[in-house]
Amino acid sequence: MDRRQFIKDVFLWSAGASLAIPQFRIIPSVLAAEKPQPLLSVAKGSDYAALVSRVLAPLGGMGQFVKPGDKVVIKPNMGWDRKPEQAANTNPLVVMALANLALQAGAGKVMIFDRSCNEARRCYANSGIQAALAGLDDRRLKMDHMDSRKFVPVQISRGKSLTSWEIYKDALDADCYINVPVAKHHGLSRLTLGLKNSMGVIGGNRGDMHHDLGQKLADLATVIRPKLTVIDATRILLRNGPQGGDLKDVKQLDTLIASADPVAADAYATTLFDLQPADIDSTVAAYKMGLGEMDLAKIKILTA
């Protein structure tokens, strides 16, 4: 696929979605009833490499998501110039283990990137993720800085608050997009989890997102669709998020959550902070749009 073809495809696909959606619009309750019960896997342990395999096992392992030759994107949160123990970025060991599994599953290419908030080189380096991935030493692995040429305008036809935005081509283009947020506190949205992590693949002035953030994140989730969400709660940031900086605000949980349902993953992760799924606007908004399940009673939770 070449670039121009790709951009054409994006437009066609966006237009197609806008045409197709009304025909298939189903009210969420009906949708929930028709859908098979979403699976969510939770695992606890201090060997994080093994923990990643364990949490994926009940979902069918990495092979369920990554097919040989796939273009895979692993999207951690590495938005802040903070050290791994400060819990502002995804745990590098988790990212490394996921990348390793994707490579073992035969991925043709594994890309890791994030549009950071602090200076990008400092974030890539000090998150510890760059060094961790360099340790894998595989030529299929690409951890490049984001290329401003690759943000393409995308129509968000199902969006209620957001109708179009620039999104990173490689994120849209992936055969398998794996979202790996770190679970942490956030002033405005209370928590930042999977849906919020998608802000790392969008262009433009992201501050504008903060008006009606919950709905905008749900709108974004209609076009940025991870096949797998793995929430890193090996350690979580309880206060002064999203960047923290004080180890007193960090709590070690040694927990990973994995699900193919992005809303279910966020909903479950919320409980780690003694909050309810309904406390998080983006979870509620995405649930209402039929993007996933937020009712914990309706989610099949497998402890791995």
Place this chain on the structure above:
Amino acid sequence: MVRKRNIPAYFWRRLSQLLFFALFLFLFIKTDYSGSDELEYAVNILFRIDPLLALAAIFAGKTIVALMLPAVFTLIFTLVFGRSFCGWICPMGTLVDGGASVIRPPKGTAGSDLRAVKYYLLIFILVAALLGLPLAGYLDPFSLLVRAFSFALYPAFDFAVSSFFTFTYLHAPDWVNAATEPVYELLKKSILPFSHRVYGLGLLSLLLFALVLLLNHWQRRFFCRNLCPLGGLLALVSRFSLLAAQGGNEDCGKCRQCRSICRMGAIAEDRRISTADCNLCLDCLALCPRNKIHLSFHRPLPAAGSYGMTRRAFAGTVATGALLPLFLPGRLLARRPDPLLIRPPGALPEEEFLGRCVRCGECMKVCIGNALQPALLEAGIEGMFTPMVRSRIGYCEYNCTLCGQVCPSGAIKKLALPDKHAQVIGRAFFDKNLCLPYAKGIPCIVCEEHCPTPDKAIKFREQSVVNARGETVTVLQPFVVDDLCIGCGICENKCPLPGRAAVRVTSEGQARQAGRHFL
């Protein structure tokens, strides 16, 4: 047997010029974050071997600047080898020579003799520095050069290259991109800046630099001969230098080839070579038809050449340098400094800072956030090109200490990270008439999200407000905890308002001006 042709003497000089220029470019590009918190190279070495800047900083601060001790080496080098620093090493000199090959200056002695001007400038700069008016950075060749490169040439180069590869990326077929993209990748990793940079005073810096090259039109190496105050200082020293080019004399008959090709106008009518002017380019060695000119440690007596200064002009220069500083305390900013003049973390108190700062632009080149920008008139006319934080352009990265690492004169102290974290450079203030949660009842607090202190200096309260549609809404309204704010400016930088930020940093509370703040 074919005899090998002799390599002309000037070949070695040209080689040296090329190598030192390459070294200059290398260090220039390495004046950047390298993946670790500490820089790997002494990227500021060019400024630390500059005796003009060292003297000016020492005179201004009335103290020895240990960082600039390498400048002594240049003086000793000049005592031995004359002004060969100008001819063989100085990257500005190399570019002036390069410019001459395009501009084609008139030969030899053409043009009026202005060589005394550089001595007047030197004396004026040093006297003024001693009495509180720091001007050395304006005309120092390295400062001129690095400013032009940092503020104008490098960003333009980046723009040209990136535009080309963006064009090929968007419009060229895949087989072209298969070739161009790896090249772009390589360039990005080697010589291009990591991100596109913007700078104030770029065009002015370029203009001053271009002027230095264009002056070649009137005389070859016009700037070096007549204006360069560093050249002036080295000329004063090289009068006593051991090594000198010599050999021409009355026996040469009518031949004055050496005189006509001399790029420094150093050769007198009688073919004696002035050690104050000769930069040992060695052109005359190769061109002398009778091979009379040679380098020798045996000096001709008496030292040829004069400085061309008059006693009257000398006294006038000293008087001007001494009197001008008297006008500084009468300016508005002596009573009320510009509140937007935010200096980098670790900057000395303003007066000392101005005296020490050599206007080299290194801190602004290295600033990872593109936050440090050359001042225009915020610090007075003598403060032009000194660094200040413009938060709306870029913010001071919390964990970065690069500016203090590159400062060649210690005007910005090198701070350990914990000290940097505690260094207050200013304080943020909210403008509630603009700030969305206050003014319009719209949720935002992007500033709070980005505030980097572990205990956030920007906090928020939940408030019910009536928005423009008359609805009562609950929003989070941000406020600053003064004791926690260090003035890094990320809040102002990231404020999503399109125009003026609703939170702005002023120099209020800055650590370096003790006892001046109310917060």
